[in-house]
Amino acid sequence: MKAADSLARRARWRWPEIVFWLLALAAIAAPAGKHLILNEIAILALFALSLDLILGYAGIISLGHAAFFGFGAYAAGLICKYATADPVLGLLLAMLLSAMLGLLTSLLVLRGSDLTRLMVTLGMALVLHEIANALPQWTGGADGLQGMAVGPLLGRFDFDLFGRTAYGYSIVTLFVLFVLARRIVKSPFGVSLMAIRRNSLRASALGVPVNRRLIAVYALGAAYAGAAGALLAQTTAYVSLDVLEFNRSADVLLTLIIGGTGWLYGGIVGAFVFKVLQDLLSSGAPQFWLFWLGLFLVVLALVGRDRLHGLVRRAMP
Amino acid sequence: MSAVLETRALAKSFGGLLATRDVTFSLEKGARQALIGPNGAGKTTFVNLLTGVLPPSSGQVFLAGEDITSLRPEARVRRGLVRTFQINQLFADLTPIETLALAVGERLGQGKEWWRRLGAAEPMAREVDEVAARFGLGDVLDMRTDTLPYGKQRLLEIAVAFACAPQVLLLDEPAAGVPEAERRDILDAIAALPADVSVLLIEHDMDLVFSFAKRISVLVDGGLLVEGEPSAIAADPRVRAVYLGESGHG
Numbered sequence: 001m002k003a004a005d006s007l008a009r010r011a012r013w014r015w016p017e018i019v020f021w022l023l024a025l026a027a028i029a030a031p032a033g034k035h036l037i038l039n040e041i042a043i044l045a046l047f048a049l050s051l052d053l054i055l056g057y058a059g060i061i062s063l064g065h066a067a068f069f070g071f072g073a074y075a076a077g078l079i080c081k082y083a084t085a086d087p088v089l090g091l092l093l094a095m096l097l098s099a100m101l102g103l104l105t106s107l108l109v110l111r112g113s114d115l116t117r118l119m120v121t122l123g124m125a126l127v128l129h130e131i132a133n134a135l136p137q138w139t140g141g142a143d144g145l146q147g148m149a150v151g152p153l154l155g156r157f158d159f160d161l162f163g164r165t166a167y168g169y170s171i172v173t174l175f176v177l178f179v180l181a182r183r184i185v186k187s188p189f190g191v192s193l194m195a196i197r198r199n200s201l202r203a204s205a206l207g208v209p210v211n212r213r214l215i216a217v218y219a220l221g222a223a224y225a226g227a228a229g230a231l232l233a234q235t236t237a238y239v240s241l242d243v244l245e246f247n248r249s250a251d252v253l254l255t256l257i258i259g260g261t262g263w264l265y266g267g268i269v270g271a272f273v274f275k276v277l278q279d280l281l282s283s284g285a286p287q288f289w290l291f292w293l294g295l296f297l298v299v300l301a302l303v304g305r306d307r308l309h310g311l312v313r314r315a316m317p
Numbered sequence: 318m319s320a321v322l323e324t325r326a327l328a329k330s331f332g333g334l335l336a337t338r339d340v341t342f343s344l345e346k347g348a349r350q351a352l353i354g355p356n357g358a359g360k361t362t363f364v365n366l367l368t369g370v371l372p373p374s375s376g377q378v379f380l381a382g383e384d385i386t387s388l389r390p391e392a393r394v395r396r397g398l399v400r401t402f403q404i405n406q407l408f409a410d411l412t413p414i415e416t417l418a419l420a421v422g423e424r425l426g427q428g429k430e431w432w433r434r435l436g437a438a439e440p441m442a443r444e445v446d447e448v449a450a451r452f453g454l455g456d457v458l459d460m461r462t463d464t465l466p467y468g469k470q471r472l473l474e475i476a477v478a479f480a481c482a483p484q485v486l487l488l489d490e491p492a493a494g495v496p497e498a499e500r501r502d503i504l505d506a507i508a509a510l511p512a513d514v515s516v517l518l519i520e521h522d523m524d525l526v527f528s529f530a531k532r533i534s535v536l537v538d539g540g541l542l543v544e545g546e547p548s549a550i551a552a553d554p555r556v557r558a559v560y561l562g563e564s565g566h567g
Binding site: 002003004006007008010011183184186187188189190191192194195198199201202204205206207208209210212213216 | 368370389390391394395399400402406407408409410411414415416417418419420422423424427428429430431432433434435436437439442443445446449455458459477481
């Protein structure tokens with residue numbers, strides 16, 4: 001049974017992966033001080049992971065992925081205010097709603113070229129942004145959604161000022177959703193997505209129902225992005241319009257490209273690099289941080305992102 | 318013998334251009350048939366109509382007696398109408414084992430299973446082994462597809478189609494571009510296809526056509542010019558004029 005062994009090996013956990021997750025989870029107990037930025041990294045990583053599912057695995061390019069992030073954030077905010085203060089329940093509901101939005105809007109991205117998809121996704125995010133702006137009685141409009149009283153996590157851990165609970169919540173959520181995503185991309189469904197991304201005509205010539213698979217993964221990506229948005233809303237107890245802004249869609253695309261697409265750790269690596277660079281560079285002269293980021297991207301592209309990624313990927317496929 | 322694949326008055330026009338005109342064609346069960354024709358004769362369009370990539374302007378396609386004209390490409394594949402591609406359309410950075418597991422898995426209806434690992438279902442892994450062995454791919458299963466020798470890639474192309482359990486296999490120039498040394502393997506693999514798989518070979522290479530086919534259909538200007546046994550086709554003056562004569566000059 002050569003094939004069975006080989007296919008089993010393909011999905012096995014490698015030790016660098018295990019070490020990475022142990023460290024990430026252990027950081028919950030680290031001395032206070034860095035948990036706020038770690039929380040931001042974990043949320044951005046989850047957001048980038050959600051984009052990787054649809055872009056890196058299924059090949060759907062999006063310039064409006066913040067639509068789902070923002071939708072999840074507002075959903076979590078409103079659920080907290082009007083339905084339940086329990087964060088985990090709110091998170092699950094926000095994911096479910098985001099998945100439904102993804103399911104509906106997936107019909108718009110099925111057809112057309114990459115360029116069409118760029119414009120459609122960009123347009124959708126703009127529309128949602130304006131809807132949020134136009135409904136201040138619900139969203140708080142430009143002032144943001146305030147007055148969220150997020151309950152303690154699992155009824156025990158209050159969200160503290162230093163972000164320890166927040167980070168613990170975000171990193172465990174990231175871990176759980178990562179393990180699920182890992183399972184999915186190593187499954188028959190996941191391989192069919194990879195085939196669709198390479199050559200959808202060929203995939204359909206092997207009997208793969210391309211459209212149904214794309215709809216499913218788009219809804220999944222939307223749920224993940226919604227989870228990231230919900231985490232941001234719950235851990236900051238605030239939602240502002242910038243969750244739906246174009247910048248956020250562009251940033252997450254950059255993050256994923258820095259880290260590497262079609263590789264589940266790409267979003268995590270990208271989020272780490274992006275946030276640490278942002279932190280370091282903007283501590284000197286905040287207004288110039290985009291200059292340095294731009295320079296970094298140019299250098300990264302010239303040095304050969306593929307070569308760098310190749311080194312890491314051999315250890316953590 | 319009964320026809321496993323049939324077309325009735327199949328036609329396709331692109332604007333004013335008639336790419337396929339009124340083709341009534343049939344492939345018997347277990348056939349070893351070839352479809353030939355000069356460049357621009359409409360072979361590609363005809364294959365696209367058979368596989369459902371293009372909708373016909375008029376006419377019908379039947380598979381095992383059932384009208385499949387309105388079915389999508391993947392539904393036709395699941396019913397056993399499978400094609401290979403002339404230019405490699407393999408998934409460059411997947412491995413042969415992933416590609417074969419995909420094809421076998423889709424056929425067994427496992428493609429939507431997101432909750433379990435690819436290959437966890439045992440019959441599927443066993444079948445991947447069998448297909449790999451049949452096409453001599455056992456030693457390259459874990460390499461990236463685009464790093465394989467071209468001959469192996471062509472074998473994988475046929476193996477993947479075979480993994481879909483075809484009733485009808487459309488082979489589109491299976492040996493095109495393969496170096497002489499690796500060519501034999503491909504011809505052997507084609508010759509060794511099970512007798513119950515009906516094969517339609519779409520080919521330019523006359524040596525391959527005449528060594529393989531028991532029956533030949535000649536397509537010219539989008540229409541069927543003549544059909545018959547190889548010896549009759551080789552002797553037919555019309556065929557010589559439009560096809561063999563032309564390739565003799567070229």
